[in-house]
Amino acid sequence: MKMNILSRKILVFSFVLFSSLAIIGQDKDNPWVIGFGVNAVDFYPTNIKGMTSENGVPTDWYDQFFNLTDHYNYISAPTKLSVGRYLSESFSIELAGSINKISKVGNLKLAESVSYMAIDLNTNYNTNKLFKLNSWLDPYLIGGVGFNAKGNNVKNELQFKNYASFNSGIGTKVWFNKKFGAKIQTVYKHFFNDGSFPHFQHSASLIYKFGGYDEDNDGIYDKDDKCPEVFGLKEFNGCPDSDEDGIMDLDDKCPTIYGVANLNGCPDSDGDGVSDMEDNCPTYPGSKELNGCPDSDGDGIIDMRDACPTSAGPANNNGCPELDTDGDGVIDKQDNCKFEAGPASNNGCPEIKEALEAKLTELSNSVLFKSGSDMYYSKFESKINEIADLMKKHNNLKFQIRGHTDSVGPEEANLKLSLARVNKILGVLVSKGVNQLNLNVKGFGESMPLDTNDTAEGREKNRRVEIKILN
Structure with missing residues (x-):
């Protein structure tokens, strides 16, 4: 009971x-x-x-x-x-x-x-x-x-x-x-x-x-279904992928056209990273900056509008390069010496000062003087002639003739000797037609040796003149 x-x-x-x-x-x-x-x-x-x-x-x-x-x-x-x-x-x-x-x-x-x-x-x-x-x-x-x-x-x-x-x-x-x-x-x-x-x-x-409830019968409960009223796929939490491109329709800007993930599901026929809907040249790979069009020469002008698509040039010349006859990187219309190469800093004309000074130094260093004398050896007369010719050719430049001695003898006497040597060279150059107004002199005595004064050979090299360009 x-x-x-x-x-x-x-x-x-x-x-x-x-x-x-x-x-x-x-x-x-x-x-x-x-x-x-x-x-x-x-x-x-x-x-x-x-x-x-x-x-x-x-x-x-x-x-x-x-x-x-x-x-x-x-x-x-x-x-x-x-x-x-x-x-x-x-x-x-x-x-x-x-x-x-x-x-x-x-x-x-x-x-x-x-x-x-x-x-x-x-x-x-x-x-x-x-x-x-x-x-x-x-x-x-x-x-x-x-x-x-x-x-x-x-x-x-x-x-x-x-x-x-x-x-x-x-x-x-x-x-x-x-x-x-x-x-x-x-x-x-x-x-x-x-x-x-x-x-x-x-x-x-x-x-x-x-x-739980599955209104769209896609096997995913509505509480977990991001698209509860539309049949979808488990891998997309119940949302559909109509074009089967692996991107659910909610995130797909082109849900009915097969596309790529990095373009939010839109197609890219030429594979240039610009979707077809935004690509002005959808069948030719190009750059995003140029709306998907190519620029083969990289001059910023798309090929279809570039008169010279394989040679870079400015827009005002239809994409074709400006002429540079001497190939110095300065275009002819800006080149003051279009048949002679020179840097842009000198308007396309060659800079001669460095090369000229190097040549003058080479020639003048080779003119050697007798010990204790302002007389140079006669065999160096041809070097003096070359120096004179270069100075006359560049008569728009100012030159300084510098004298040097070896260390034999008193320092004061050597300073006077260096001045005597440069004045000697000055007189010779003027006699050969160099404008004296383009020349000045300076003596350094034994203060700036080129070589050792301990040997006869070194002392001979120190008995010299040098020429520097002042402007």
Whole structure:
């Protein structure tokens, strides 16, 4: 008779639970989890006032927490049904119902076992996000409320009261695949009256995840489907790729024409990185700066408008190069010496000063004087003639004739000797037609030797003149 009453309670409870599921299951955007398993109730480790061990010692929190044989109340059959809903990555809620039989309250064994039924509404906090564990392991913390109903029997020393509980605990889910898993949890139920007796309720369940809605029937739930009303592909989170170019239509600027990713799905027939819709020369590779048109000579004028597409030239000359007859890099219209190469800094005319001075230095250094005399050897007369010819040819330049001696003799006498030598050369050059106004002289004596004065050969080289260009 008692079992019939218990069976009716289970039937009523199951109806209420599945009715709740049917009502709330209409929310198509959230996943649900249903669980079916067993539970055990343990009063012993909850520090109930007056409870003692077999030796008469008061019990303490968590005493013999895993002593299933002596303290756990359970039925060897499925006794718990639950349904849960995920609210976010961190939170979910669960409505659970469980039945049991109570025959032991700590060390006290009841004369007759009584029924136990609980309905709990708990919030679970998923700690996986904090600890970053594997996706198949889902530990969580529990907090919530419940209502516990326990039967009574006059033969029993204890009589129970039905009362609401405050729940807290821990648990974990272990997922075998995307749908199926298992969970175990321990919940402490606390009451604020003396007749309900706080206790732990342990449970283990098989769980199944379900829910969601797929309006476009593409196999992707709407909550995960970026395009829930259009049939799409899994790799694009439910969005279509109409032209099958690997770019979903949402991101494809040309969704009906096969294109390339770096151009947002638009085609590029010539492969120049400019889409056909923006390319003024879609069949000829070009540059982005010139709207996809080529510029073979790199002069900034596209080939189709360049009169000389393979030779760089300015726009005002239709892309053709300007003439440079002497090839010195200065175009003829800017070249003052278009038949003679010269740098742009000299308007295309050659700069002669460096070369001329080098030649004059070479010639003058080779004119050597007799020791202690301003007389040079006659064999160097041809060198003097060459110097005169160069000075007359460049009569627009000013020259300085510098005299030097070896170190033989007093320094003051050597300075006078160096001046005598340059004046000697000055007079010879003037006699050969060099403009005297283009010449000046300076003596340095023995202060600037060209070679060592320790040898006859070195001293001979030091008895010399040098010519420098002043302008």
